[in-house]
Structure formats: C-alpha cells, structure tokens
Amino acid sequence: MTTVVIVDDHAMFRRGVRAELAEHVDVVAEAGDVAEAVAVIRAEQPDVVLLDVHLPGGGGVEVIRQAPSTDGRPVYLALSVSDAAEDVIGVIRGGARGYVTKTITGPELVDAIRRVDAGDAVFSPRLAGFVLDAFAGAIPLAAVDEDLDSLTEREREVMRLIARGYAYKEVAGELFISIKTVETHMSSVLRKLQLTSRHELARWAADRRLF
Structure with missing residues (x-):
C-alpha cells in the first residue's frame, strides 16, 4: 500500500x-x-x-x-x-x-x-x-512574488480575507485574533503594498488573482 x-x-x-x-x-x-x-x-x-x-x-x-x-x-x-x-x-x-x-x-x-x-x-x-x-505568462509571477514576499504569513491571511470583503470583526473571528490586531496587520499591509484603502486592496488582489 x-x-x-x-x-x-x-x-x-x-x-x-x-x-x-x-x-x-x-x-x-x-x-x-x-x-x-x-x-x-x-x-x-x-x-x-x-x-x-x-x-x-x-x-x-x-x-x-x-x-x-x-x-x-x-x-x-x-x-x-x-x-x-x-x-x-x-x-x-x-x-x-x-x-x-x-x-x-x-x-x-x-x-x-x-x-x-x-x-x-x-x-x-x-x-x-x-x-x-x-x-x-497570464499571471505576472515575479511581480506577485515580490509584493507578497514583503508580507508576513499572518498579513497575507488578513489581506486575503479583507480583499474578499470580510469585515474586521469577521477576520478576527476567522483567524482567532483581536480586532485591534486585525487593524494593525491591515495598516501594515496597506503600507507595504503602498495602497490607501481596503477598496484599493481588493482591486490589487483581484488583478493578481489572489482570491
């Protein structure tokens, strides 16, 4: 076997x-x-x-x-x-x-x-x-890798859920962390990706087929 x-x-x-x-x-x-x-x-x-x-x-x-x-x-x-x-x-x-x-x-x-x-x-x-x-070549792997490499594993998880439309409270429940921690991770994600809002993040993630 x-x-x-x-x-x-x-x-x-x-x-x-x-x-x-x-x-x-x-x-x-x-x-x-x-x-x-x-x-x-x-x-x-x-x-x-x-x-x-x-x-x-x-x-x-x-x-x-x-x-x-x-x-x-x-x-x-x-x-x-x-x-x-x-x-x-x-x-x-x-x-x-x-x-x-x-x-x-x-x-x-x-x-x-x-x-x-x-x-x-x-x-x-x-x-x-x-x-x-x-x-x-339809998905620009090098660009995706470079952007994602700047995020920690937890930041990627938060990014993916926020991009899918989850509220902070829902993300906190999904990942078993506090809402304050979600907010901290989200701020870090936006800063690292040079974005200004969750709506920009959703477009960014959709363009890269990340969800």
Missing part, C-alpha cells in the same frame, strides 16, 4: 482524513507544524505527503524545502482550504505534484493520492487554470 503522512495543523481534520483513507493507503504518521512534519517525513520516508499550505512555522513550502523529494519520494500533494492563486502557484513552484481543496470527497482524495504516487500531476478543476495561466 502507498504510505502517507498527513500534515495539517487541525488534529480533528487529520483524524477525519485518516479515517477516510484507512482501507486504501497506509497512513504512517501525522504532523501539525513545519518542524514536526520535517521530522516525521525524514523518519518515515513516505511515498506521499498530504500537505496543508498554511502551517505554524513557515507553511507547506517550507516543509518541502526542508524535506525535499529524493529519487521522486516523497511526492507532495497539497490539500488546503485555500483556492487562492498565490497559494496554488507558490506550492507547485515549491515542488508539490498536485493541489486539491478540502471540498474533495474521500474517494476523490484516494484517487488523487494514487495518481500522484504513479507520477501524475493532480489538481482540482478550477485550480488547474491557475497553473496553466502562470506558465502561459
């Missing part, structure tokens, strides 16, 4: 995925942050790593950087709630073989794992367009 490590910072979600996969693959370990993920991947040397994009300690791309594939193993399959172009393109450029969202069904996830294990690239239908556009 294909050996799998599940990397996600929500233990309940990991348990649910493990239960879905139990009869089809061999889940050899779980991890909840970057450091733990790197340790278990090195120890277990799985065939496939199911990897969330946003993790404590640096994110999914940092896991791939610290525990890179050797001779094709492990294969990284991103499994995330995010369908933002920046996340999809970033993790694929980092070395992941596929990207599926958490709306995927259990049987679809089993199929995705088997396909990436066999060497295929696997994407949820909408996300494949981001990757094609990126390689076709």
Whole structure:
C-alpha cells in the first residue's frame, strides 16, 4: 500500500482524513507544524505527503524545502482550504505534484493520492487554470512574488480575507485574533503594498488573482 503522512495543523481534520483513507493507503504518521512534519517525513520516508499550505512555522513550502523529494519520494500533494492563486502557484513552484481543496470527497482524495504516487500531476478543476495561466505568462509571477514576499504569513491571511470583503470583526473571528490586531496587520499591509484603502486592496488582489 502507498504510505502517507498527513500534515495539517487541525488534529480533528487529520483524524477525519485518516479515517477516510484507512482501507486504501497506509497512513504512517501525522504532523501539525513545519518542524514536526520535517521530522516525521525524514523518519518515515513516505511515498506521499498530504500537505496543508498554511502551517505554524513557515507553511507547506517550507516543509518541502526542508524535506525535499529524493529519487521522486516523497511526492507532495497539497490539500488546503485555500483556492487562492498565490497559494496554488507558490506550492507547485515549491515542488508539490498536485493541489486539491478540502471540498474533495474521500474517494476523490484516494484517487488523487494514487495518481500522484504513479507520477501524475493532480489538481482540482478550477485550480488547474491557475497553473496553466502562470506558465502561459497570464499571471505576472515575479511581480506577485515580490509584493507578497514583503508580507508576513499572518498579513497575507488578513489581506486575503479583507480583499474578499470580510469585515474586521469577521477576520478576527476567522483567524482567532483581536480586532485591534486585525487593524494593525491591515495598516501594515496597506503600507507595504503602498495602497490607501481596503477598496484599493481588493482591486490589487483581484488583478493578481489572489482570491
């Protein structure tokens, strides 16, 4: 059976995925942050790593950087709630073989794992367009990377939610932080991106297909 490590910072979600996969693959370990993920991947040397994009300690791309594939193993399959172009393109450029969202069904996830294990690239239908556009030059990757590199991981999360139209109170509830902290992050985002309002931020993010 294909050996799998599940990397996600929500233990309940990991348990649910493990239960879905139990009869089809061999889940050899779980991890909840970057450091733990790197340790278990090195120890277990799985065939496939199911990897969330946003993790404590640096994110999914940092896991791939610290525990890179050797001779094709492990294969990284991103499994995330995010369908933002920046996340999809970033993790694929980092070395992941596929990207599926958490709306995927259990049987679809089993199929995705088997396909990436066999060497295929696997994407949820909408996300494949981001990757094609990126390689076709429709999305200006260099400019996106340069702008986003100036933001911290938390600032990116706040930026994405504000750009989608969330109120500060809703962002605070979504990220489990105070409204004051949201305001602080938002001010920092606008300053770094040289924007003046949330409306400009929404246009900026839409132009770059970040949500």
